[in-house]
Amino acid sequence: MKQPKTGLTRRSILAGATALPLFSIATRRADAAEFELKYATGQDPTHPVNLRAKEALERIREATSGRVNIKLFPANQLGSDTDLLAQVRNGSVEFFNLSSLILSTFVPVSGITSVGFAFKNYEDVWKAMDGELGNFIRAEIAKTPIFTVSKIWDNGFRHVTSSTREIKTAADLKGFKVRVPAAPPLTSLFKALDAAPAPINFNEVYTALQTKVVEGQENPLAIIATARLYEVQKTCSLTGHVWDGYWVLGNKRAFQKLPADVQQIITRELDKSATDQRADVARLNTSLATDLKAKGISFLTVPQEDFRSKLASTGFYGEWKSKYGNAAWDLLEKVSGKLG
Numbered sequence: 001m002k003q004p005k006t007g008l009t010r011r012s013i014l015a016g017a018t019a020l021p022l023f024s025i026a027t028r029r030a031d032a033a034e035f036e037l038k039y040a041t042g043q044d045p046t047h048p049v050n051l052r053a054k055e056a057l058e059r060i061r062e063a064t065s066g067r068v069n070i071k072l073f074p075a076n077q078l079g080s081d082t083d084l085l086a087q088v089r090n091g092s093v094e095f096f097n098l099s100s101l102i103l104s105t106f107v108p109v110s111g112i113t114s115v116g117f118a119f120k121n122y123e124d125v126w127k128a129m130d131g132e133l134g135n136f137i138r139a140e141i142a143k144t145p146i147f148t149v150s151k152i153w154d155n156g157f158r159h160v161t162s163s164t165r166e167i168k169t170a171a172d173l174k175g176f177k178v179r180v181p182a183a184p185p186l187t188s189l190f191k192a193l194d195a196a197p198a199p200i201n202f203n204e205v206y207t208a209l210q211t212k213v214v215e216g217q218e219n220p221l222a223i224i225a226t227a228r229l230y231e232v233q234k235t236c237s238l239t240g241h242v243w244d245g246y247w248v249l250g251n252k253r254a255f256q257k258l259p260a261d262v263q264q265i266i267t268r269e270l271d272k273s274a275t276d277q278r279a280d281v282a283r284l285n286t287s288l289a290t291d292l293k294a295k296g297i298s299f300l301t302v303p304q305e306d307f308r309s310k311l312a313s314t315g316f317y318g319e320w321k322s323k324y325g326n327a328a329w330d331l332l333e334k335v336s337g338k339l340g
Contacts (some may be wrong), residue, residue, distance in 0.1 A: 054072055057072055150274050230292050
């Protein structure tokens, strides 16, 4: 399908932070704004989630005639991901863009999107996340003080990078010290594959890799590029072991205080930017490997079936089915097929 044209180019997305300083991301205080709100993310200012969020916040301000001014705080300016999750829960931050993996520490079923090797491609991902499985997860999140403001955004399929060894088969992961988010599904996945996962907040990843606290990490290509992880890693194995998305979370109490028309505008514009951001990541996935090779990363194509077979030989799938429950697991397998 032909992608819609946008003002974004690979150059603009991956330009250095100096080309898009933090103060330009945070929207200017509007004159006589009736509602002043905060929108936090953990990603670099040049990442598509921030570029597209910035556009949405500008459209929201315009559509509300300046009544609503939402400031964007990227790159963990207001705290680590776990700190920010606490802040959106208590309302000190109204909106927060968070990986479903990390959200699983608070709403466990949100981690089901990242069951190892569940999704084979993006067609499967969007069928699940814009359909029954996504609706099920939304309902579980809404049982807490937070809720999902828009459709899910794309973080991407995750791949393993390393500074010490080439990961070509599942056996190469044995004892491999790999950084993972503070998310039980990924810790469990790499333990099942005999690696040595270390949960570390994203704002500490670069230093942990640089100082060899860990040998490698796993993230989508856009994160590897915008966070400059290629500076401290040598190889990238295209494992595609899990897919991960970003939920835009809102504090339920703060959102309900807004007029109904404002609520509708916020969701509408964030949904539009979510669609645009998905297209951005799709385009980037076709070009980033070339860019990263030029920056020194070597890419390794791996036999995914080898990793799947290793995982299926463990109790991994049975363990997570029991944790997520039959209802959620059945919705996942409607798309993924039988797991385990």
